[in-house]
Amino acid sequence: MTPHILIAGGGIAGLTAALALHAAGFPHVTVVEAAPGIRPVGAGLNLMPNAVRELDALGVLDEVEAGAVRTRELRYYHRSGGLISREARGLRAGYRWPQLSVHRGHLQFVLAEAVRERLGPAALVGGVRVSGLDLLPDGRPRVRLEHRDGATRGLTSLRPDVLIGADGIRSTVRAALNPGEGEPPWNGMLVWRGVSRVDARRAGSFMFIAGDDRQKAVVYPVSEPTLRRPDTLVNWALAMPADRIANASSTSTRGDWNRPVPVDSFLHHYEGWEFDGVSVPDVLRAADGAFVYPMVDREPLTRWTHGRTTLIGDAAHAMYPIGSNGATQSIVDARALAHAMALHRDPAEALAAYEGERRPAMTELQRANRRLGPEIVINLAHRRAPGGFTDIDDVIPPHERADIAARYALTGAFDPATVNLGSPYEVPVSALP
Numbered sequence: 001m002t003p004h005i006l007i008a009g010g011g012i013a014g015l016t017a018a019l020a021l022h023a024a025g026f027p028h029v030t031v032v033e034a035a036p037g038i039r040p041v042g043a044g045l046n047l048m049p050n051a052v053r054e055l056d057a058l059g060v061l062d063e064v065e066a067g068a069v070r071t072r073e074l075r076y077y078h079r080s081g082g083l084i085s086r087e088a089r090g091l092r093a094g095y096r097w098p099q100l101s102v103h104r105g106h107l108q109f110v111l112a113e114a115v116r117e118r119l120g121p122a123a124l125v126g127g128v129r130v131s132g133l134d135l136l137p138d139g140r141p142r143v144r145l146e147h148r149d150g151a152t153r154g155l156t157s158l159r160p161d162v163l164i165g166a167d168g169i170r171s172t173v174r175a176a177l178n179p180g181e182g183e184p185p186w187n188g189m190l191v192w193r194g195v196s197r198v199d200a201r202r203a204g205s206f207m208f209i210a211g212d213d214r215q216k217a218v219v220y221p222v223s224e225p226t227l228r229r230p231d232t233l234v235n236w237a238l239a240m241p242a243d244r245i246a247n248a249s250s251t252s253t254r255g256d257w258n259r260p261v262p263v264d265s266f267l268h269h270y271e272g273w274e275f276d277g278v279s280v281p282d283v284l285r286a287a288d289g290a291f292v293y294p295m296v297d298r299e300p301l302t303r304w305t306h307g308r309t310t311l312i313g314d315a316a317h318a319m320y321p322i323g324s325n326g327a328t329q330s331i332v333d334a335r336a337l338a339h340a341m342a343l344h345r346d347p348a349e350a351l352a353a354y355e356g357e358r359r360p361a362m363t364e365l366q367r368a369n370r371r372l373g374p375e376i377v378i379n380l381a382h383r384r385a386p387g388g389f390t391d392i393d394d395v396i397p398p399h400e401r402a403d404i405a406a407r408y409a410l411t412g413a414f415d416p417a418t419v420n421l422g423s424p425y426e427v428p429v430s431a432l433p
């Protein structure tokens with residue numbers, strides 16, 4: 001009998017874990033997702049080549065790429081418009097896999113479809129959430145479930161062989177394992193996010209990060225123009241300290257991804273922001289709407305695994321949205337977990353092995369993101385040349401810029417040399433149950 005594995009949360013981490021476990025020889029997997037259906041919520045995100053490699057190994061890359069853009073270049077700009085650096089990305093940077101810019105909704109939809117096709121429609125249960133759990137003396141979890149309205153009609157508690165908490169930054173599983181941890185800590189910054197339909201000629205073909213330590217803009221296309229649809233979907237995320245925003249006191253810091261705000265309430269902060277032909281105000285004016293989100297993360301945990309229960313994705317290591325690591329690392333977690341499950345007969349040992357591999361690296365990345373990761377270059381440029389510059393090499397020498405990028409890539413294990421070795425998570429045929 002193969003074990004029954006219950007996954008709390010059908011986001012990027014949970015759905016990828018279901019696919020990875022199935023591919024590793026575990027067919028008896030159930031994902032319970034609190035939202036009633038998989039809807040295209042959220043905005044864009046970037047997948048680094050190490051995550052794209054794992055999606056390729058799972059056989060979903062073509063479908064993901066069909067609705068994504070290959071990120072070829074990342075540019076950093078000074079607030080004054082000066083170019084701080086431009087880095088080749090993905091295939092152009094020598095990786096065997098591309099970096100992808102994609103709408104989160106498209107990625108989640110492709111993963112959910114693959115789960116239903118491969119594991120059967122009953123494997124993904126919407127509108128049901130994990131409401132609590134107990135750890136039984138033999139290390140197994142007993143999991144309580146409820147409907148969205150809090151009712152428990154028709155639901156019984158479950159005793160799966162393994163529980164995976166993939167339920168995001170405000171994870172119920174994590175809270176049950178770490179009572180008293182409380183809300184995610186907030187760094188005082190607010191992030192506005194959204195997508196806009198923009199004429200492809202005015203969208204830019206690159207991803208850019210612009211601004212300084214007080215105000216920032218990240219903009220990139222997430223769809224390719226086609227003959228039938230000549231415009232491009234452009235993702236944008238703008239960050240500012242809440243104490244500089246007049247009506248910010250009414251903003252919840254709970255980390256609710258779906259809190260809408262009118263674009264007019266913040267557009268004026270970005271008047272005049274234009275970078276090599278891409279006008280941030282023009283992009284914002286073309287948006288249907290916007291969401292506001294407090295910049296929160298999680299304190300690194302000293303333990304993810306308790307017996308036969310563990311955490312993956314944001315539930316394990318939510319970090320600031322810097323360096324394109326949120327979805328990227330949750331996909332790698334999912335594959336690492338399935339690999340460990342296939343190699344270890346005892347599920348508790350498997351979960352401990354998964355944690356042993358992933359937790360130290362993710363803790364380092366969480367800390368690196370608190371120091372702003374590779375985006376520190378825009379702060380350095382502003383600090384050293386607040387009014388702008390003629391030659392960036394006089395402000396941040398090329399070797400210093402290259403060092404910052406390379407050090408961060410090593411921290412996240414997405415440097416080309418490591419990624420191009422191929423996936424370390426392929427399960428040998430001899431280990432398949």
Ligand SMILES: Cc1cc2nc3c(=O)[nH]c(=O)nc-3n(C[C@H](O)[C@H](O)[C@H](O)COP(=O)(O)OP(=O)(O)OC[C@H]3O[C@@H](n4cnc5c(N)ncnc54)[C@H](O)[C@@H]3O)c2cc1C
Nearest residue numbers: 009011012013034042043129130167168257313314326327
């Ligand atoms: C609605 C939404 C929009 C987002 N938009 C963006 C974006 O635009 N850009 C970006 O970079 N990142 C976004 N993120 C975050 C990004 O998806 C994650 O950082 C990353 O992909 C890691 O994914 P995850 O699966 O660990 O967590 P999440 O993507 O947060 O997924 C967690 C899932 O668990 C479900 N869930 C929560 N509690 C329970 C429970 N008790 N029982 C069962 N299910 C539960 C949630 O509904 C959600 O589907 C968004 C997340 C969400 C939930």
